[in-house]
Amino acid sequence: MSSALPEVPRTAPAPAAPDGSPTGRLARTGAFCARHPLWVVAAWLLVMCAALAGRQLVGAGFSDQVSLPGTPTHTGASLLKASEPAAEAPSGKVVLHVESGTVADHGKAVADTVGRLAALPHVTAASAPVTSQDGRTAYSVLSFDRPLKSLGHAYTDELDEATEPARAAGVGVGYGGDLDQIVRPPADDVAAELTGLAAALVILLLAFGSVAAALLPIATALVGVGVGMGVVGIVAGAVAFATAAPTLAAMLGLGVGIDYALFLTTRYRQDLMEGRDPVEAAGRTAAASGRAVLVAALTVGVALLGLYACGIGFIGRLGLAATIAVLMTAASAVTLVPAALGLVGRRIDRAHVRRPVAETSGDRDGWHRYAALVARRPWAFLLAGTTLLALCAVPMFSMRLGHVDSGSDPVGSSTRDAHTWISDAEGPGFGPGANGPFLVVVDLSGASRGAADIGRGLGEALQGTPGVARATPPRASADGRILVSTVTPTTGPQEAATGALFERLTDRTLPQALADTGATAHLTGTTAGQLDFRDTVTERLPLIIGLVLVASFLLLMTVFRSLVIPLKAVLLNLVTTAASYGVLVAVFQWGWGAGLLGLTGPVPIESYVPMMMFAITFGLSMDYEIFLLSRIAEDWRSQRDNQHAVGTGLAVTGRVISSAALIMTVVFLSFAASPSVVIKMLALGLAVSVVIDATVVRLVMVPSVMFLTGRANWWLPRGLDRILPHIRA
Structure with missing residues (x-):
């Protein structure tokens, strides 16, 4: 039996006009925007002003309240509210x-x-x-x-x-x-955004030489982000977004917005250097790179909206806010960017700080030579990249999820002072655990023994549990339906020992103390709710990972008509996520370099950060994957030479991907100055993942794997090829 691979299905080239220029909806849209730039720019500015005004009129509100129906915390709180409404008052x-x-x-x-x-x-x-x-x-x-x-x-x-x-x-x-909900000042993102923009401008000038080519991606990204933030605020009038949602949306929108505009601008300048007319170049850019931008934005959106599958609205809505920002910047990239390019035309390189360059300088430039080196030693490059990422991922295996409490707020803040003073004091109502006590609510509706008898045994069991500093004697509510006791741990809310006590009380102390009584007990209160939230997120994280992996695999298989390419992409993106998790644990949980971020000590990883990071990191990783593979696929369709296609794709996109990744990294890192520890985590985690993905993965591991797999990269069974819709990046 022959072991040869089945013949690779051939994808028809993009339709072209008689003069060779591409046609199609995106090409026509790009050319139209370039031909009527002032109208398009004015329309976008009008939309931005309307969106921001709508945000103010709606009076957007943001809240971190989380409801988990069916959990012990929610059940206990409901029982307490029914019997003692005053006890549940804020x-x-x-x-x-x-x-x-x-x-x-x-x-x-x-x-x-x-x-x-x-x-x-x-x-x-x-x-x-x-x-x-x-x-x-x-x-x-x-x-x-x-x-x-x-x-x-x-x-x-x-x-x-x-x-x-x-x-x-x-x-x-x-x-x-709970006063920290209103006392903590809202995050001021302006300074972070200005810092990120200034750094992005410097990188663009150094990488591409042209002043106009450096300013254009930033200007168009700002408009897209402005529209996105306005829409997020309008939606917030009907949907309760978390307080971190606007910062997350701004951070992602700014990062991907500059990147998307950068890829289009670079392609446009290359077409100009090859002698094409500005309007034609804008149309070709929209048809080629614009399509890749839309596929990349769709992939990010799929990953972010997949967060809804966890069943926790708080997390799903964070993904929704970020998706809105990404889609708005993608829309501005394929319409506003061609308009801006048409407006500047050939003047895009008139003011420059050095000789302008675009995608590639020819078959013998540095990137082609690097691609040839990888092609000669693919195993060595693959092994080196795998080893580095494995080392970065090691700390991930000791990750501890939890909630970052007020003790990690900035030194001198009123919330941190209150936390410290209560922790350091002695006496009933004081000590570290007083900042996060548990409430034990006992449902007596099915009790077979008297409340006093049940309360006596329960009180002794609670006080004798290791890790309990004190427990108030269980008291009956006025209606006699419940017993209530306050349990103060010996440790603070974010300590691992407090989480262990939560599990000890839930799994052993309460069931054993109430055995054969017919009564049931539930732990509730703020700290118990946070720990229930942690356990729920941990339980549902595999579901999110599986859903995003499957959706991304199917999308990439459809776009690139291949089984090997999407399989490689999802596996390498998993490795990227693991490595970024490891760095996050080393910095925040182990405290390596935490002082550089303004932290005074180790903190647990906020419960929902890994889930958010996975969706965002996976989506952003796919961005660079799609930009690289779209150029590889473009060359493959014309040459049918895998080594030439991989080498050309790497050479054409290597510098722009590296520059785009560096820009996104500095944008993310600028948000690490936020007083919010959660924003610091997301900012550092995303910055690290982008650096790893755009260097080690995208420029080392991807080409080495594609060189090794050869023609198999482009294999897709004929039957499957007929079934799948045709979408090209």
């Missing part, structure tokens, strides 16, 4: 602290402060201060009549005004508990 702590003496020494100022707090709008009660054993720390619990997030950050001014008497007396004031 609340927060105002913490008072003195370095010397006691808080009681400032009794009049403290009493005045508590009275002012009780009189604030939407505050229903302010408890008498609870004081630590040494008297240096005290706190008052404020109860509110509405969710704290709805009060907005401006409410902080009212809190500050109410606590002014204490401050004037020399008493430190901090805000703890």
